[in-house]
Each structure stands twice: as structure tokens, then as C-alpha cells.
Amino acid sequence: MDPHAKPDFETPAGREARYGEFVSLLARHDQSIRRFVRSLLPSNQGVDDVMQETALECWKKYESFTPDNAEDAVDEFIRWACVIARYKVLSWQRDSSRDRLVFRESVIERLAQDAMQNLEQRERERKAIETCLGQLDADQRRLVLSVHSPGESIAKIAEETGVKTRRLYSKVNALRKRLLDCVQGRLVEEL
Amino acid sequence: MDDTIRNLIFQAIDQTISADDFEVLQDAIERREDVRAEYLRAINLCESIGEIATESAGDLHGDLHGGPPQRNAAPASVLDDATQWTWQRLAIAAAVLALVGGVAYWFGQSNDADAPQWVDVNQDLLEEPEEALIAGHATLRSAVDLRWSNDSLAFREGDVLPNGVLQFDEGIAEIDFFCGATLIVEGPATLDVESDWSVRVVKGRLRASVPPAARGFIVKAADSEIIDLGTEFAVEVGDDEARVEVIDGEVKLRGGRHDGDHLVTGEREWLKGSQSRPDAFKGLSTLSDVQRRREDAQIQQFEGWKTYSQQLRTDDRLIAYYPIAESDAERVIPNRASSGPELDGILVGPVTRADGRFGAASTALEFDRPGSRVRTRIDGAFDAFTFACWVRIDSLEHRYNSLFMGDGYENGEPHWQLHEDGRLMFSVMVDDTPGAGLGPAEDSRLHRIYFTEPIWDVSKSGKWLHLAAVYDPVARQVNQFVNGEPISSEPITDQFHVKTLRIGTAEIGNWGQPLRNSPWFAVRNLNGAIDELAIFNAALSREEIQTLYEQGKPLGY
Known part of the structure; x- marks a missing residue:
């Protein structure tokens, strides 16, 4: 068996291994993802909610996260998670757009675009x-x-x-x- | 980068930016790449400062004259010890691995300690007290014919319910738990509210409706826990028996004789005692029953008040009387005292019509925008004042929040308002000659403000209150009341004694025209609504104020 092969979702053991891997990636990068989310929201309000939803969604979609090789996996994970986070920010924005000081959608889109370029900084x-x-x-x-x-x-x-x-x-x-x-x-x- | 944009960026980050400036900033962010870059840099800077500040909080004081903050000394520091940090996190995560929701929860919460305290900036600027907290697990959404037991705490509609025992002898209570579950409880009942997510039924019948967000809500009865797995179930607990029936959905039982059992729609189980009464749940109130009963009771209450109000308007001590609740509040609120339409109140600016204290059938006026006001002109000289109104306060957002204010605040004219800290303020101008006052300003005028203790905090937001202030020059007392109860009584000393009282032009819900020749006005509109105001040329007694409250109170009080 190829030692670099990803555990699959078919067996309970494989699922657990994937889960462990997911949690470890998340734990390592939550600060970067959090900072990205924070850049798109006008205040800290909502950051925790968006982060939670992002984490859940990432896990649901984790099966589809297939980095080309192990070295890139780390960077790719942040980018991949930030794309999901961006959607979660937008849906948060729609729910709270009537509140004071919430960025409009077009502003969030532009900020997200630019923020994605500096994730490693x-x-x-x-x-x-x-x-x-x-x-x-x-x-x-x-x-x-x-x-x-x-x-x-x-x-x-x-x-x-x-x-x-x-x-x-x-x-x-x-x-x-x-x-x-x-x-x-x-x-x-x-x- | 020009300084103006940078200032706007910091104001936005600190949440002190005005709505207009926020628009300007958004436009700039959208159009200019350099503004976007600067904004992202500023966010990063402030967030990092926040992290550093939090990490070095312990050292900060000792460090004032030393070197840079000793970040390296902080063991939990994210960057310095990433491996250890990750494993710590993983260990925590392992404990909650069983559920994906678990890790998401942990993930979302894990940075609380690092979260910078942005709100502090606002508080510093406004010199406000700390963020408000309310203790409690549920709200009493509606109370129909509810009679609280003698030795139980009594709550009103809209009250936040704290930890502990609720006991009532009759009536129906609709209780919303903060998790989203709703209980309809029929008296006689005794409940022990344990948390946002659990309640013990000591005695009584109830129906629990649990939306998906509140799945997992627990009702404890006898020695069992009923854990809701979705939608609706009924519980009855008597002295010797306890049972549960699933109306729709599924529950799980934990503990007791049916530990581990699941019940689905239509199934029932005795948790204690025998199956002696198979039809015990027939006739248990539903949400629409409660609403219907409530509406009926509310209309009755409204009719009762109307009858009383007809009688009240014949009181010849009234200076003016505005029973807004019964009016349509087009552009005028009629004065129903014998002084007649001369004293009608005129709606000015964005005053909006809202539901009065008797629900949708009644009317209230909302003053939640700064230009909102009701203006009136009440000429004449008076011997005493009693002001009484029903008011719903949504928030005390300004330093001073108006109830009834004489325009110029000239000799003998009243000001009745609430301070931002929740204290009621009643005052009458003693000597409006500039310089006569005791204040530090050169042109201060002589008056005395009679404060109560704070009567309002955010837990009372949206609830109707009956407020009254009595200025009694003969007895030399200022008495103030909330919901018919005296809350403050202060003597009028010689220095502040005013015998001849006046009103003149005045406003309800705002103070728009303090300085007639100036375009500036203080922002003192009431963020809330008023649906009745009576002004008497007399000092009403405690009993009379009590009667005003009793005859005018809405359902559930």
C-alpha cells in the first residue's frame, strides 16, 4: 500500500484518520483563517460565528480537498478554507446587512480578493x-x-x-x- | 496615503465611525487598491497589537519603564511554540471528537482570550460603564390570567427569568428559553429553571416546542430526563405520577425506568406512577390557544381602560390628557381634558405609529429618530404638577432622554426625562437668570434636578412602564413613582421652592427647541414609545397614582 495515500472516508478507521488530519490542519491555521475573516468584517462581532460555520463547512467538504502533494497541502488548505470563509462572511453579511457598519457585498468581495494574496505574510x-x-x-x-x-x-x-x-x-x-x-x-x- | 482616509480606517476599526463616513470609506475601499491595502494593513496591525496586549497584559504594569513587552515569556504564545500549541489544541479537540459540531464549537470559541477588546474604545470615548450583562435563561413571553403563588417571585410579560423556581396557581405562561425552546405551561405549576437548555417540572402540565436550533433541550420530570430530538412533546407531573407524550417528532429518555428509550410521534410513557388516566393530555393548550386567549384578554383589558379613561377625562384637575392608545395618531393627538383642542399635540418630524401597550388594537407614538417630537402649547399658571405616562423604553441612547420638556426651561417650567444610567430626572426651573445657578458655567441658571435611583436597565427594554412625577409646592415634596410604587420622595428646600408653575410651549418625547434662535439642538429624543400622558394641576396622592397604574396596566402586569 502506498504510504502517502490519503485515508479514505469509506472505513470508520479511515474516516477517523481523515478527521484527525483535518483537526490538525485547522488547529494549525485557524489564526490565519481568523485574520482573513476579521479583515472582511468591520468588527470582531460575527468573527466567532463565521469561524464556527467555516469549520463545519470545511469538514463537510473535506473529502473534496485534494492537494497535489504533501508540501503544498498546508498553503492550499489555508486558501481553500479562506474561499469557504469568504462565502460564510457573505452570508453573514446578508443576515446582518441592516445593522450599522457592515460592509456591503462588493466591498467584501474586493477585500477578500486582496486579502487572499497576503495570507502567508x-x-x-x-x-x-x-x-x-x-x-x-x-x-x-x-x-x-x-x-x-x-x-x-x-x-x-x-x-x-x-x-x-x-x-x-x-x-x-x-x-x-x-x-x-x-x-x-x-x-x-x-x- | 492621505490622513483623512487613514483616520476613517481607524474609526471603522474602532467602530466609532459615522454612517456617512462609513459610506465614504466603503467607496474608497471599493475603488482604490491602495486604500484596500492600507485597510488590510491597519486591521492586521490592530489585531496584532490586540494579541500582544493580551499576551503581555500581566507584564504591562511592571513593564512600563522597561523594554518591549516580553512576549516570549508567555507560554501559550502561538508563534513561539507552535508545536506545543498545536498539541494542546489537539488534546482539547480529542475530547470533543465524537461530534463534528464539537470541534466547530471549540474552533469558534478557542480564540476568545485573544480577541482584542475593541469595544473599550467606544466606552472610553463615551465614558460609559462596562458592557451590560443580564442574568437569566428565558423570557416570560406571555402570561394569560397568571396568578403567582404567594411565596413565589412574580414576573411580568417580557421579564427575563433567572435560575430558580417559578410557581403559579392558575393561568397559562408561555416561556421562551434562550436556546429557542418554548414552553406553554398551565397552572397550577412549579418549574425549576436550570439553564438555557434545561428545566425541571416539579408539578404541572406543559407543552414544549423545540425548533431545530434548540434540539437537545431537556425537560426533567420525576427521575427522568426528556431530551428533545426535534419538535413537540407534552409533559405532566403530579404528586404521584409523571408522564410524557410526543406530539410530533422524537424524544429520548435518560435515567429512570425507561432509560435509553426513544419515543416518537403519538407515543407516551409513564415516568412515575401507573397508567391510570390515558387521556390526561386532552385539552392541553396549544400556542394558538394561548395567543387567542391572550388577544381576547388584551381586548378586554383595553376596553376596561377605555371605560376608565372616559371617567378620568372628567377630572377637572387635569391640565391636559393625551390618551394616545385610543387615537389614530394621524398628525394630531387630541387633548381629551376639558381644556380641549387648543392643547392638542402636533406630531412633528418622523414620529411613527407603533402598537400601544394593549397590542395591535392600540396606538403608541415612537420617537426613535432625533427629529421626532410631539409639540404642544399649554399656557397658564399652575399650583402643582403631576405628570403620569405609560412609556416603553427601547434604550437610553442619549445622555438625557426626554419624556416631557418645557421648551425654554424658563421660570416654573418642568423637565421630565431619563438619564442614560437609568435614573429618572424631574426638575423645575427656579431662576432662569444667567449666572443665578450654582453650576460652574458663568451663565448657569438656578434649578434642582430630583433624581431617582436607576429604574431602567437594558433588561427592561421594550417593556411598558407607568411613570409618574409629582411636584407639590404646598407639602414641599417631589414624589416619583414607577408602576404605581413610590420610588423617591425628596423635600423641596427654600432655595428651590417654586410656587407658580408654568409650561408654555413644550414637547413630548424630545426637547427640540431649547434655544429658539439657534439651529443647534440637543439630541434628547426618547428611543421608545409613549401611549398615554396625563398632566394635572394638582399633587396626586400615592393612592391616586396607584389607581392610574392599576386601571391602565396592560395584560400580564
Whole structure:
């Protein structure tokens, strides 16, 4: 028997082996898929739902996922899952299109197209972001992180420093822009 | 990349963008590749910052003056230890391998800890309290002729039902569990609500309807668990017997004498006691029975209120009376007090007609858009005020949310509104001379706001409330009431004592014209509806307010 042959869905043992393989791929790439989904939704709201539905759908269709060779399987899996995720985002969008701040379909399509081209960049970007964050001084870093830290908030910093919330917030955005430029610079440098 | 677009991108990510700007941003994303690229970069940046912030949360304070956040110290870090991470995840996954739904659930939830707290930005900006949480597992959707047992907590229609025992002696309750299952319970009944997905029947008859989304809902009776595998079944539990019958679909029994049995449409089983009464389920109420009974009861209630309202309008202490519920609310709401059509309210802007508190047969006015208001002009001088209204509040979205507001808030004029934190506010202007006030502003005017404790939170969203405020210059008291119960009583001190009260031009549900010569107006429209408002030139007693509530309350109160 060919040791590289995929276990099939016919026998219970084969099915279980396929399932194990599927779960392992999913576990390894859920962050990338999640990031892709997040790019198409205006907020974190809905990301969990879409991810769940995507996972289920991927498993249902997993039989049809047949990468050409084992080396490509990893990359192909992300792409394949993101195509499914894109459909799930669109159907989520249809259900919640009357809510405030939901992208229209045409915008989601275009963003998905572009986001698909950068799926592998996530780790490099993350490293660049860490480096750039490291270049800020401690107070600036705390401010930028505060927006997303449990137990931290702009309001708290505002109280401590006596600077108005709104001013702090525009400082956060200025820092974010600086980080964006810094990250962009580093990524270009690496190429 | 120009700065304006970048700001819009961050506002969108933080969910603080206005609807118009969001359109502008969407257009730009659609048309320009560079905007798309920038948007995706910004999302990545913010998400990564979120991850880093969460991972280094523990170190952040100690790290303030140190080096960069010590991400490497975090053992669960995704990138640093991918192998370990994967195996951890797989171990968790293995535990739920039995069901595909299991892994999907795990997959969807697994990143909660990493999810950046975007909402914080909004909260910081608005300086609002933390995200609201409501504890409970179900809602009392309708209550027909329901009489709660003496030692049981009593709930009203629309109430969220918490963990614990519900007990009523008669009537029918329709209970929606958050998982989607609906129970129609006939009294006398005792239930123990255990979770979104399970309930124990101690006593009573009920019909459970379980849509596909709620499959797996469990009703416990005697020593058995009835697990729904789809659609509808009936349960009856008495002192010595308990039984279940599947009306449509399938259930599985767990525990007790029939452990492991499946029952399908038409099958029944005794979980306890003997098969003494084969026809016990005949006549068990269906959803449409409940609805019909409810509609009948509602119409009766509506008719009862109309009769009372006819009598109320002859009260010569009334300044104005707007029984909106009985009107068609075209463009005018008639004043039914003896003061007559001069004081009719005029609908201005996008006021919309909605169902009143007696259901579709009755009318309410909704003020959910900023331009919505009902204007009126009530001249004259008064000795006391009582304001009483029925209101449905959907949310308190503005800092101040209007019930009844005098336009200019000049001497003797009232303001009746709700603060965003749920407190009722009633006030009368004492001295409108700029500078007379105690506030920090140079032109502040002298008045005193009488606050109640918070009477509203999001759990009361959409429910009808009877509110009343009494300004009594003789007894020097301000009394406020919710659903006929006094909730606040404060003395009027000399400094804030006003003997001559006025109204003048005023608005219901908004405060549109505070400064007559300015195009600016504060956004204070009520996100909700009003279907009755009475204003008296008198300080009504506690008993009288109670009567207004009792005679006017809708079904299920």
C-alpha cells in the first residue's frame, strides 16, 4: 500500500484518520483563517460565528480537498478554507446587512480578493510589528496597547495623566500611523 | 496615503465611525487598491497589537519603564511554540471528537482570550460603564390570567427569568428559553429553571416546542430526563405520577425506568406512577390557544381602560390628557381634558405609529429618530404638577432622554426625562437668570434636578412602564413613582421652592427647541414609545397614582 495515500472516508478507521488530519490542519491555521475573516468584517462581532460555520463547512467538504502533494497541502488548505470563509462572511453579511457598519457585498468581495494574496505574510508582519512597537518609548507603547488590554483603558490613562480622552485617542491614532509606516518600511526592506 | 482616509480606517476599526463616513470609506475601499491595502494593513496591525496586549497584559504594569513587552515569556504564545500549541489544541479537540459540531464549537470559541477588546474604545470615548450583562435563561413571553403563588417571585410579560423556581396557581405562561425552546405551561405549576437548555417540572402540565436550533433541550420530570430530538412533546407531573407524550417528532429518555428509550410521534410513557388516566393530555393548550386567549384578554383589558379613561377625562384637575392608545395618531393627538383642542399635540418630524401597550388594537407614538417630537402649547399658571405616562423604553441612547420638556426651561417650567444610567430626572426651573445657578458655567441658571435611583436597565427594554412625577409646592415634596410604587420622595428646600408653575410651549418625547434662535439642538429624543400622558394641576396622592397604574396596566402586569 502506498504510504502517502490519503485515508479514505469509506472505513470508520479511515474516516477517523481523515478527521484527525483535518483537526490538525485547522488547529494549525485557524489564526490565519481568523485574520482573513476579521479583515472582511468591520468588527470582531460575527468573527466567532463565521469561524464556527467555516469549520463545519470545511469538514463537510473535506473529502473534496485534494492537494497535489504533501508540501503544498498546508498553503492550499489555508486558501481553500479562506474561499469557504469568504462565502460564510457573505452570508453573514446578508443576515446582518441592516445593522450599522457592515460592509456591503462588493466591498467584501474586493477585500477578500486582496486579502487572499497576503495570507502567508501574517507571521512576517507580526514580527515587524513587534520590532516597531519596541522602538516606541514605554509610555507610547502603553498607550497604543491600552486600547486592547484587559484591565487597561484610555479612560484610565486619561485619569492618571489628566489628558483628555479625545486627545489621547488622537495620539493613539498618530502612533498607529507611525507603526503602519514603520512596519511597511521593514517589510519592504526584507524583500 | 492621505490622513483623512487613514483616520476613517481607524474609526471603522474602532467602530466609532459615522454612517456617512462609513459610506465614504466603503467607496474608497471599493475603488482604490491602495486604500484596500492600507485597510488590510491597519486591521492586521490592530489585531496584532490586540494579541500582544493580551499576551503581555500581566507584564504591562511592571513593564512600563522597561523594554518591549516580553512576549516570549508567555507560554501559550502561538508563534513561539507552535508545536506545543498545536498539541494542546489537539488534546482539547480529542475530547470533543465524537461530534463534528464539537470541534466547530471549540474552533469558534478557542480564540476568545485573544480577541482584542475593541469595544473599550467606544466606552472610553463615551465614558460609559462596562458592557451590560443580564442574568437569566428565558423570557416570560406571555402570561394569560397568571396568578403567582404567594411565596413565589412574580414576573411580568417580557421579564427575563433567572435560575430558580417559578410557581403559579392558575393561568397559562408561555416561556421562551434562550436556546429557542418554548414552553406553554398551565397552572397550577412549579418549574425549576436550570439553564438555557434545561428545566425541571416539579408539578404541572406543559407543552414544549423545540425548533431545530434548540434540539437537545431537556425537560426533567420525576427521575427522568426528556431530551428533545426535534419538535413537540407534552409533559405532566403530579404528586404521584409523571408522564410524557410526543406530539410530533422524537424524544429520548435518560435515567429512570425507561432509560435509553426513544419515543416518537403519538407515543407516551409513564415516568412515575401507573397508567391510570390515558387521556390526561386532552385539552392541553396549544400556542394558538394561548395567543387567542391572550388577544381576547388584551381586548378586554383595553376596553376596561377605555371605560376608565372616559371617567378620568372628567377630572377637572387635569391640565391636559393625551390618551394616545385610543387615537389614530394621524398628525394630531387630541387633548381629551376639558381644556380641549387648543392643547392638542402636533406630531412633528418622523414620529411613527407603533402598537400601544394593549397590542395591535392600540396606538403608541415612537420617537426613535432625533427629529421626532410631539409639540404642544399649554399656557397658564399652575399650583402643582403631576405628570403620569405609560412609556416603553427601547434604550437610553442619549445622555438625557426626554419624556416631557418645557421648551425654554424658563421660570416654573418642568423637565421630565431619563438619564442614560437609568435614573429618572424631574426638575423645575427656579431662576432662569444667567449666572443665578450654582453650576460652574458663568451663565448657569438656578434649578434642582430630583433624581431617582436607576429604574431602567437594558433588561427592561421594550417593556411598558407607568411613570409618574409629582411636584407639590404646598407639602414641599417631589414624589416619583414607577408602576404605581413610590420610588423617591425628596423635600423641596427654600432655595428651590417654586410656587407658580408654568409650561408654555413644550414637547413630548424630545426637547427640540431649547434655544429658539439657534439651529443647534440637543439630541434628547426618547428611543421608545409613549401611549398615554396625563398632566394635572394638582399633587396626586400615592393612592391616586396607584389607581392610574392599576386601571391602565396592560395584560400580564
